[in-house]
Amino acid sequence: MTRSLAGHRPRVIIGKKIAPYVLLLPFVLVFVAFLIVPMIYAFNLSLHKTALVGGTRFVGFDNYARAFVDPNFWSGVWLLVRFGLIQMPIMLSLALAFALILDSGLVYARGLFRIAFFLPYAVPAVIATLMWGYLYGPAYGPIAQIAAFLSLPKPDFFSENAILGSIANITIWEYTGYNMIIYFAALQAIPTDLEEASKMDGASAFTYAVRVKLPMIVPMIIVTIMFSIIGTLQLFSEPYLITNLARSVINSHFTPNYYAYTLAFTAQQYNYSAAISFVLGAVVAVFSYAFMLASNRGAR
Amino acid sequence: MAVITLSGVTKSFGSVSIIKGVDLTIDDGEFVIFVGPSGSGKSTLLRLIAGLEETSGGHILIDGTDVTDRGPAERALSMVFQSYALYPTKTVRQNMSFGLEVARLPRAEIDRRVDAAAAILKLEPYMARKPRALSGGQRQRVAIGRAIVREPVAFLFDEPLSNLDAALRVDMRVEIAKLHRRLAATMVYVTHDQVEAMTLADKIVVLDGGVIQQVGSPMELYERPANLFVAQFIGSPKMNVLPASADGRAIIVPGGKVRLAAPPPAMIAHLGARPENIVITPPGQGDIDGRVDVVERLGSDTFAYVTVPDAGVLTVRIVGNDVGIAIDQPVGLAFDTQRLHLFDTRGQAVPVAAA
Amino acid sequence: MGIVGNTVRSARFRLSRWVLTAILCIYLVYTLIPIFYVVTASTKTNADLFGTFGLWFSDDFHLRENLVDLFTMQDGIFLRWLGNTFFYALTSAIGAAFFALLAGYAFAKYDFAGKRLLFALVLGAVMIPQTALVIPLYLLFSKVGLLNTPLAVILPSLVFPPGVFLMRVYVEEAVSDEIIDAGRVDGAGELHILSGLTFRLLMPGFATVFILAFVAAWNNYFLPLVVMSTSDQFPVTVGLAIWYASATTGSGGNLLFTVVMAGSLVSILPVILAFLIMQRFWQGGLSAGSVKA
Numbered sequence: 052m053t054r055s056l057a058g059h060r061p062r063v064i065i066g067k068k069i070a071p072y073v074l075l076l077p078f079v080l081v082f083v084a085f086l087i088v089p090m091i092y093a094f095n096l097s098l099h100k101t102a103l104v105g106g107t108r109f110v111g112f113d114n115y116a117r118a119f120v121d122p123n124f125w126s127g128v129w130l131l132v133r134f135g136l137i138q139m140p141i142m143l144s145l146a147l148a149f150a151l152i153l154d155s156g157l158v159y160a161r162g163l164f165r166i167a168f169f170l171p172y173a174v175p176a177v178i179a180t181l182m183w184g185y186l187y188g189p190a191y192g193p194i195a196q197i198a199a200f201l202s203l204p205k206p207d208f209f210s211e212n213a214i215l216g217s218i219a220n221i222t223i224w225e226y227t228g229y230n231m232i233i234y235f236a237a238l239q240a241i242p243t244d245l246e247e248a249s250k251m252d253g254a255s256a257f258t259y260a261v262r263v264k265l266p267m268i269v270p271m272i273i274v275t276i277m278f279s280i281i282g283t284l285q286l287f288s289e290p291y292l293i294t295n296l297a298r299s300v301i302n303s304h305f306t307p308n309y310y311a312y313t314l315a316f317t318a319q320q321y322n323y324s325a326a327i328s329f330v331l332g333a334v335v336a337v338f339s340y341a342f343m344l345a346s347n348r349g350a351r
Numbered sequence: 352m353a354v355i356t357l358s359g360v361t362k363s364f365g366s367v368s369i370i371k372g373v374d375l376t377i378d379d380g381e382f383v384i385f386v387g388p389s390g391s392g393k394s395t396l397l398r399l400i401a402g403l404e405e406t407s408g409g410h411i412l413i414d415g416t417d418v419t420d421r422g423p424a425e426r427a428l429s430m431v432f433q434s435y436a437l438y439p440t441k442t443v444r445q446n447m448s449f450g451l452e453v454a455r456l457p458r459a460e461i462d463r464r465v466d467a468a469a470a471i472l473k474l475e476p477y478m479a480r481k482p483r484a485l486s487g488g489q490r491q492r493v494a495i496g497r498a499i500v501r502e503p504v505a506f507l508f509d510e511p512l513s514n515l516d517a518a519l520r521v522d523m524r525v526e527i528a529k530l531h532r533r534l535a536a537t538m539v540y541v542t543h544d545q546v547e548a549m550t551l552a553d554k555i556v557v558l559d560g561g562v563i564q565q566v567g568s569p570m571e572l573y574e575r576p577a578n579l580f581v582a583q584f585i586g587s588p589k590m591n592v593l594p595a596s597a598d599g600r601a602i603i604v605p606g607g608k609v610r611l612a613a614p615p616p617a618m619i620a621h622l623g624a625r626p627e628n629i630v631i632t633p634p635g636q637g638d639i640d641g642r643v644d645v646v647e648r649l650g651s652d653t654f655a656y657v658t659v660p661d662a663g664v665l666t667v668r669i670v671g672n673d674v675g676i677a678i679d680q681p682v683g684l685a686f687d688t689q690r691l692h693l694f695d696t697r698g699q700a701v702p703v704a705a706a
Numbered sequence: 707m708g709i710v711g712n713t714v715r716s717a718r719f720r721l722s723r724w725v726l727t728a729i730l731c732i733y734l735v736y737t738l739i740p741i742f743y744v745v746t747a748s749t750k751t752n753a754d755l756f757g758t759f760g761l762w763f764s765d766d767f768h769l770r771e772n773l774v775d776l777f778t779m780q781d782g783i784f785l786r787w788l789g790n791t792f793f794y795a796l797t798s799a800i801g802a803a804f805f806a807l808l809a810g811y812a813f814a815k816y817d818f819a820g821k822r823l824l825f826a827l828v829l830g831a832v833m834i835p836q837t838a839l840v841i842p843l844y845l846l847f848s849k850v851g852l853l854n855t856p857l858a859v860i861l862p863s864l865v866f867p868p869g870v871f872l873m874r875v876y877v878e879e880a881v882s883d884e885i886i887d888a889g890r891v892d893g894a895g896e897l898h899i900l901s902g903l904t905f906r907l908l909m910p911g912f913a914t915v916f917i918l919a920f921v922a923a924w925n926n927y928f929l930p931l932v933v934m935s936t937s938d939q940f941p942v943t944v945g946l947a948i949w950y951a952s953a954t955t956g957s958g959g960n961l962l963f964t965v966v967m968a969g970s971l972v973s974i975l976p977v978i979l980a981f982l983i984m985q986r987f988w989q990g991g992l993s994a995g996s997v998k999a
Contacts, residue, residue, distance in 0.1 A: 193760030424893030450892030
């Protein structure tokens with residue numbers, strides 16, 4: 052034996068105990084510097100008030116008290132609730148249906164559909180909004196052109212009643228494929244012997260998809276609903292960019308994030324804007340938590 | 352080579368105590384096997400020896416050196432893992448040389464050792480392949496080769512054959528036995544397969560609930576189990592156990608009496624009899640009566656499962672297959688009184704001839 | 707059953723197959739229409755953009771002229787925007803994916819004090835509204851003089867919590883504990899095990915996180931909108947949005963419409979191409995996330 056215990060010289064190496072901290076260090080550094088610190092800073096801002104005369108002073112939770120009764124804020128939340136109630140069911144049920152269809156293999160050209168449906172995710176929200184903005188255009192948009200050709204009244208996508216649907220359509224276009232791919236991946240992970248077992252039980256492809264596979268991806272569906280709720284309540288880019296086309300219906304407090312943005316960068320009310328952002332964060336947390344509770348209860 | 356000594360070793364994860372104080376000496380060149388049901392702590396004990404887990408208490412000594420606080424690489428041990436744990440991105444040769452490269456051995460020495468191990472394990476044709484291009488048996492051999500080249504003071508095996516199919520498992524078992532003879536190295540081996548334990552081990556350590564139940568040679572454990580747990584864990588089919596009490600020169604069991612030459616100890620509570628130590632007789636002529644439930648014919652042996660009221664089902668092994676018994680047939684059962692096992696109320700063995 | 711039953715079944719099977727394919731085709735048209743519109747609009751003169759049917763090409767194929775306009779307008783600022791976007795997205799994504807890999811590996815393979823709390827914090831970060839972060843970042847960056855510098859966009863983009871989650875799941879699947887233990891027995895230190903034994907196993911997961919972080923950074927609008935103030939620092943999203951706004955309000959003249967269209971086309975093509983080429987990675991990564999979630 053060439054090795055002996057007595058002569059063994061331990062080298063200095065990073066051991067099991069310190070290794071996780073070394074590995075986490077870079078991420079935690081940026082996480083703290085660019086997420087935790089700004090949050091704390093914003094929270095501190097929200098506790099102060101800046102007046103033209105007298106400078107900045109501590110006001111405690113005054114800004115929050117104001118936000119809680121600010122109709123501009125709550126009208127934005129209410130709008131997003133209505134928006135989500137239209138947009139989420141459509142987007143997620145389309146995504147789920149497409150995922151089940153593609154997964155069942157009952158279609159031609161599966162690969163093509165899978166890729167094509169996902170493509171909008173690669174298109175920046177700015178450009179998606181811009182493209183749909185042109186398509187919606189009342190003067191030269193192709194939809195208006197088709198309506199004129201058929202002697203139908205031109206649809207007004209930017210009217211008070213239509214604007215929510217018009218924006219919802221853009222987000223459906225952007226994210227249906229993304230959710231579909233997530234469902235599809237979850238469906239593909241289900242072992243194939245289940246399909247064989249259900250065939251032995253005499254189930255059709257449809258029954259198998261809906262009665263066996265669908266329940267198995269419920270956890271994934273819950274996750275996507277969570278993310279959709281969070282994303283919906285943070286809606287900003289699409290309405291912000293479409294403002295020029297629909298000046299009369301999109302105001303500076305159309306959505307809560309829009310409101311916070313305007314307060315900060317148009318009115319220079321950073322303190323109140325920070326409070327609005329935190330109240331929005333709280334609203335997001337409450338909605339998410341309520342949904343988790345509801346889905347847990349549903350699971351039982 | 353190495354003597355491995357464990358003294359008062361304990362391990363807990365949080366509030367869960369996995370190893371509850373183990374004292375054990377593994378002698379130089381010995382093949383020691385840890386067996387026990389899942390959760391018995393046998394794998395944890397091996398990982399404690401390897402240094403992959405830290406002990407919560409006690410000491411581990413290798414050749415008299417306390418290695419309790421040393422990392423795995425500083426114990427000069429090798430380990431073969433259940434899933435082989437080959438490095439997927441490295442070739443067979445690179446897999447075997449990695450540990451030596453980490454130790455900064457000269458290239459020529461590395462090559463010499465790797466080539467020698469490859470020759471022993473007949474791996475030469477595969478040295479340039481990646482693990483995924485190998486069969487299960489070949490992967491297993493690479494894992495063993497990786498252990499050999501380190502020229503360790505002892506080898507550790509964590510259920511190394513459990514991922515192989517039955518036929519290959521028998522082959523590899525024989526190869527490991529040969530390897531042990533050839534290297535004359537200390538080997539510590541964990542398995543839940545008692546055939547592996549019985550055939551390979553110089554010494555078996557039976558663990559249950561984080562406590563050593565018994566240490567001994569395979570035949571010692573088979574013939575003189577220290578307690579009910581070992582009695583029922585070693586041997587297949589399991590030892591039959593009946594509730595029992597002493598009565599003069601006999602032992603009372605459900606449905607009858609077993610007469611002995613000498614009076615049994617008074618404190619007995621259980622009687623154990625291995626399947627081959629029970630004989631089938633015509634009804635009424637044995638010690639107790641029962642009814643044949645199932646008959647399994649294996650060719651060389653026949654197992655009869657006999658239901659005895661209040662005692663459950665007893666297994667009887669009969670040599671050969673032409674034994675003339677049928678299902679539902681009433682039979683008598685006679686115990687070989689020379690080979691009975693007696694246990695007290697705590698399940699500890701009581702010597703039959705103690706009285 | 708026999709032959710008759712089989713033919714009836716397969717005929718029904720083929721019918722349902724065609725019906726389902728047709729349904730998907732309808733959605734396919736919906737998906738592709740906006741992109742197709744951008745393609746046709748990029749090839750038209752400004753007059754044709756308003757004068758001809760929007761969803762088909764006009765006789766006057768004007769793509770080359772539009773591209774020339776796009777790349778020469780305002781002294782070729784568009785190319786600069788593209789370059790900025792590429793630079794911001796590439797540096798952010800490399801850093802974010804690398805940090806996520808290290809952190810995900812730590813979460814997957816080690817026990818350490820505060821693990822659950824830290825992971826919960828990382829997951830909870832997705833609930834923070836953009837404005838709650840971007841506005842204080844703007845104020846903080848203005849204090850340290852980072853406003854209107856590339857770092858103002860890149861540094862915050864290094865924080866990519868979904869990447870940490872994905873990497874954790876990926877590492878749990880791709881690297882067995884026994885391989886790490888084998889490396890330990892072989893005498894390798896923990897970081898050597900990662901760099902020498904397991905890193906290459908993690909490349910598909912790394913690629914997935916890289917792509918997702920790259921797309922997120924490429925598509926980012928809100929952060930650069932706030933922290934960048936001069937045109938030469940804009941990414942393409944902010945630049946195009948400004949051109950678009952001035953086109954719709956008429957201040958930039960009608961010429962801009964076709965240029966905006968051509969600019970949109972040019973800026974989505976690289977990402978679409980990257981997705982098509984690297985589909986194995988993002989699909990693999992998303993499915994890795996689905997197993998545990």
